[in-house]
Amino acid sequence: MLCENCKKRPATVYVRRSINGVTTEAHLCEECARERGELNFLTGPSFTFPDLSLGSLFSSLLDHLPVAPGGSLLTGTTLRCPECGLTYGDFRERGRLGCARCYTTFREQLEPLIRRLQGGLRHAGKVPRRSGGALRVKHDLETLRRRLKEAVSREAFEEAARLRDEIRALEQKLKGGEGGV
Amino acid sequence: MFDAEAVFTQVRSAWLGPGPNSDIVVSSRIRLARNLVDLPFPSAAGKDALAEVLSRVRRASEHLPEARRYQFLELGRLSPLDRQVLIEKHLISPEHAREPEGRGVVLRDDETVSIMVNEEDHIRLQVLLPGLDLNAAWQLANRLDDSLEQQLDFAFDEKLGFLTACPTNLGSGLRASIMLHLPALVLLNQAGQVFTTLSQLGVVVRGLYGEGTQALGNFFQISNQLTLSQSEEDLISNLLALVGQVLEQERAARSRLYQEFGNRLVDMVWRAYGTLTSARILSGNEAMKLLSDVRLGVTLNLLPHVDLGTLNRLLVLTRPGFIQRVAGQQLPPAERDVRRAAIVREELLGKNK
Ligand SMILES: [Zn+2]
Ligand SMILES: [Zn+2]
Numbered sequence: 001m002l003c004e005n006c007k008k009r010p011a012t013v014y015v016r017r018s019i020n021g022v023t024t025e026a027h028l029c030e031e032c033a034r035e036r037g038e039l040n041f042l043t044g045p046s047f048t049f050p051d052l053s054l055g056s057l058f059s060s061l062l063d064h065l066p067v068a069p070g071g072s073l074l075t076g077t078t079l080r081c082p083e084c085g086l087t088y089g090d091f092r093e094r095g096r097l098g099c100a101r102c103y104t105t106f107r108e109q110l111e112p113l114i115r116r117l118q119g120g121l122r123h124a125g126k127v128p129r130r131s132g133g134a135l136r137v138k139h140d141l142e143t144l145r146r147r148l149k150e151a152v153s154r155e156a157f158e159e160a161a162r163l164r165d166e167i168r169a170l171e172q173k174l175k176g177g178e179g180g181v
Numbered sequence: 182m183f184d185a186e187a188v189f190t191q192v193r194s195a196w197l198g199p200g201p202n203s204d205i206v207v208s209s210r211i212r213l214a215r216n217l218v219d220l221p222f223p224s225a226a227g228k229d230a231l232a233e234v235l236s237r238v239r240r241a242s243e244h245l246p247e248a249r250r251y252q253f254l255e256l257g258r259l260s261p262l263d264r265q266v267l268i269e270k271h272l273i274s275p276e277h278a279r280e281p282e283g284r285g286v287v288l289r290d291d292e293t294v295s296i297m298v299n300e301e302d303h304i305r306l307q308v309l310l311p312g313l314d315l316n317a318a319w320q321l322a323n324r325l326d327d328s329l330e331q332q333l334d335f336a337f338d339e340k341l342g343f344l345t346a347c348p349t350n351l352g353s354g355l356r357a358s359i360m361l362h363l364p365a366l367v368l369l370n371q372a373g374q375v376f377t378t379l380s381q382l383g384v385v386v387r388g389l390y391g392e393g394t395q396a397l398g399n400f401f402q403i404s405n406q407l408t409l410s411q412s413e414e415d416l417i418s419n420l421l422a423l424v425g426q427v428l429e430q431e432r433a434a435r436s437r438l439y440q441e442f443g444n445r446l447v448d449m450v451w452r453a454y455g456t457l458t459s460a461r462i463l464s465g466n467e468a469m470k471l472l473s474d475v476r477l478g479v480t481l482n483l484l485p486h487v488d489l490g491t492l493n494r495l496l497v498l499t500r501p502g503f504i505q506r507v508a509g510q511q512l513p514p515a516e517r518d519v520r521r522a523a524i525v526r527e528e529l530l531g532k533n534k
Pocket of ligand 1: 009
């Protein structure tokens with residue numbers, strides 16, 4: 001499309017103005033738009049952004065999941081969660097799991113997907129007290145050890161001493177068995 | 182006493198008040214996804230299982246710190262307008278209200294905390310604070326999660342972390358979001374570039390109002406993309422570092438606008454203010470666009486008598502559900518536009534007279 005103003009250069013700027021409910025549109029080249037003072041500013045910017053959403057990435061990954069991983073077509077699509085009854089085929093279609101047990105049932109199929117989606121397969125966040133058990137203590141230990149390193153490198157020796165005590169106490173707790181957690 | 186009606190008829194949400202960097206940042210949100218270990222996820226759950234989740238979470242919420250400040254609402258017992266108001270206040274999601282039966286929400290009186298029950302996951306715990314205050318939002322969310330976890334057994338795996346209905350939320354189950362107003366980057370046509378860069382750095386950007394890829398009023402929400410393999414603190418500090426850059430870019434764009442287009446900018450801002458304080462008919466879209474212009478003007482001290490808090494309140498007051506709920510009835514769009522204009526005039530002029 002050519003610029004509506006000079007009719008020479010290609011139109012690259014779309015100008016849309018809305019005044020008192022009356023909308024006017026124009027397709028202009030950059031020079032004419034600039035001349036008319038309409039480049040981007042005061043034009044009701046023609047701003048749209050590309051779909052960069054998580055959902056679109058996820059559904060494209062789902063689309064590339066094999067129909068029947070690690071087996072015949074039959075065993076693949078009919079692999080079924082004993083807890084909620086969801087099949088692998090259902091998951092591929094909806095992108096949602098049916099229950100916590102699904103993660104065990106479909107682990108082999110899910111892990112490559114999760115790795116690509118999440119960039120890794122190692123939880124590094126919060127661990128719940130009730131279902132987390134000894135893992136929670138190990139996790140706290142890791143955090144404390146990292147902070148100790150930082151404290152030492154900052155030469156914050158009082159803080160480091162305090163952290164060392166905390167670490168020792170936790171290590172005792174861990175040795176004391178899961179019951180102490 | 183808890184005024185159960187107030188949430189539907191008053192705009193008193195703490196997140197609309199003043200906060201750090203409120204010239205650009207409207208609010209900060211932390212959302213944690215959790216599921217009960219022994220019940221199917223909501224999309225696969227029958228009526229009984231959904232009811233069981235509701236009652237367990239409701240009971241657990243009675244042990245939250247300051248439990249008296251919370252009320253529990255069953256979405257199925259609310260009118261469609263009530264549900265729409267909760268959506269417009271960002272207290273529940275549109276997906277949550279789509280099939281209201283068997284869904285519920287626990288709300289704190291200042292609307293800082295909402296716990297969605299049986300959304301995509303059994304529990305979506307949300308903390309919403311004004312301005313750029315993500316760390317405080319995380320600390321509160323973490324405490325509330327600890328409290329819920331004392332009463333409930335959450336589905337958890339050593340490797341995959343908290344188990345969620347969709348693998349995009351696995352691990353921490355944490356989605357941190359910042360709601361930003363970026364008018365200058367949009368006016369100078371730099372927003373697209375900024376967002377493309379952000380998306381390459383593991384951040385998701387979406388328009389907060391408007392449909393599809395249109396961003397109405399230049400409000401955007403920026404969130405972390407990944408949820409697994411990093412601690413909550415790391416996820417949050419990464420997001421904050423990127424948001425800090427966006428703030429710098431928006432501030433630079435605002436001062437460039439002012440220096441290069443001073444007269445036009447002043448004109449644009451005052452025209453918007455003039456229309457908002459004079460119009461007798463205002464569509465939702467027009468109101469949003471004009472509020473964006475006025476908001477920019479206020480942060481540049483071009484409209485010193487207008488208060489940012491008032492503009493934030495208008496973001497909720499001018500939404501169609503809220504207008505109708507306050508009117509006490511469903512209204513056709515033309516009627517809403519008349520009421521919207523009256524509400525805006527009253528908010529902007531009423532207080533100075
Ligand atoms: Zn031209
Ligand atoms: Zn299952």
